[in-house]
Amino acid sequence: MKRLILLLLFCHLAFAGKIVKHSLTFFLTASSGVKNIPDYVVVVLVDEVLVGQCDSVRKIPETRQDWAQKMIDDYPQHLQMYIQNCLSSQHENKAHINMLKKQLNKTGDVHIFQRMTGCEWDNETGEINGFVQFSYDGEDFLVFDLKTLTWIAPKPQAVITKHQWDRDRPENEWWKYFLTHRCPELVKIYLDYGKSFLMRTELPLVSLLQKTPSSPVSCFATGFYPDRAEMLWRKDGEELHENVELGEILPNHDGSFQMSVDLNLSSVTPEEWRRYECVFQISGVKDDIITKLDKDVIKTNCVSPSEFPASPVIGGVVGLLLLAVCITGVFIWRTRNNGFRPANSSDS
Structure with missing residues (x-):
């Protein structure tokens, strides 16, 4: 049911x-x-x-x-x-x-x-x-x-x-x-x-997520209400359309909503990251929520090799475990609406 x-x-x-x-x-x-x-x-x-x-x-x-x-x-x-x-x-x-x-x-x-x-x-x-x-x-x-x-x-x-x-x-x-x-x-x-x-308005918690260092960076917003919201990536203040994938707005268990927008940085040098920002907009709120692209604030479940234990044996075992975790990654499931939608009065 x-x-x-x-x-x-x-x-x-x-x-x-x-x-x-x-x-x-x-x-x-x-x-x-x-x-x-x-x-x-x-x-x-x-x-x-x-x-x-x-x-x-x-x-x-x-x-x-x-x-x-x-x-x-x-x-x-x-x-x-x-x-x-x-x-x-x-x-x-x-x-x-x-x-x-x-x-x-x-x-x-x-x-x-x-x-x-x-x-x-x-x-x-x-x-x-x-x-x-x-x-x-x-x-x-x-x-x-x-x-x-x-x-x-x-x-x-x-x-x-x-x-x-x-x-x-x-x-x-x-x-x-x-x-x-x-x-x-x-x-x-x-x-x-x-x-x-x-008719209440709740602002989201916005985070930057990345599965692996080579994966797209996902700008993830959760806990907002209503669902009349938009997310986008900008470079030097201009909205980006290439290398950007926008996810669906999904409901949370508490009645709020979540959404994400991914940015592929495979062709972007680390020096250029500071030129990018994620923008969240919601109906009824004048000011945008802007999150600068910063490597230090990205959340990931992967650990760099420099953080592995010094012992060769322990380091090898832990390294394999961490590699498995990196392969598994952090998955944010998106569902796309396949159901039927209403037609406006002007639709023919």
Whole structure:
């Protein structure tokens, strides 16, 4: 169960640069033939923070934040809405899976159906983007175009369903109302109750890491919030693009985030290192966090030969052990989002 929710959290929305946007997202995942997990799971995210969930086992929505529970207590109609949606999901999802299995001529007993709905609201410009997207067995199936109130079929097998849904104008008008009015209203309510948590700013701890003396130098930032952040390398004040690899923003267990950006220094002489610096930028904070490239502050698990013990025998054994450690290195796993993403209202 926890693994499934974690997987859903990685299918998060992407924010561009420092634009201050807030979001409400409903992730639904239904499965057929998958053992040891509920038939369906629904999670609610506000600004990518898990605030509530329900599944086919409990069938009663549960809040995951104290301030979200306070909102439910003050607005009991929201709880009733979530209970109704949770209970109705079981039969609807089974019907969707059976329909898609026939339509796509899928074989086998294991199938996954996903739906992602919600909206983004820019509290500075007032811009609203809504999204509805369906996926089956990990592939996009249908995407709602808010501008034309029609459906986009990424796969030829989905064209039949697209035409059927395009003709259901009242349903598409309801989606428009929900995405452009009801959803943004809910975002504002959630933000009002959870602003001390959701709108906080936490600065990161920034470190320079290197596996071996010949490896790229990784500028690693952890413990920051929100995730609307950027990292880059600069040389003489100019942003670098070559020999730079930017990692994904990943969640920490405490709700904060981490990210890194690597710089390959294979063609840079030691005398030039002082011209390089790592820059961390986060939404809502004017000043950048700058870390100068300094060999003395780089953290590594490798020890130079001059630090080996003097005794030939002990030095040889310890030297081999240290070599093994250097080969192992310090690995910072990066995951890249392979899940489906929302389409803006202008996407075609």
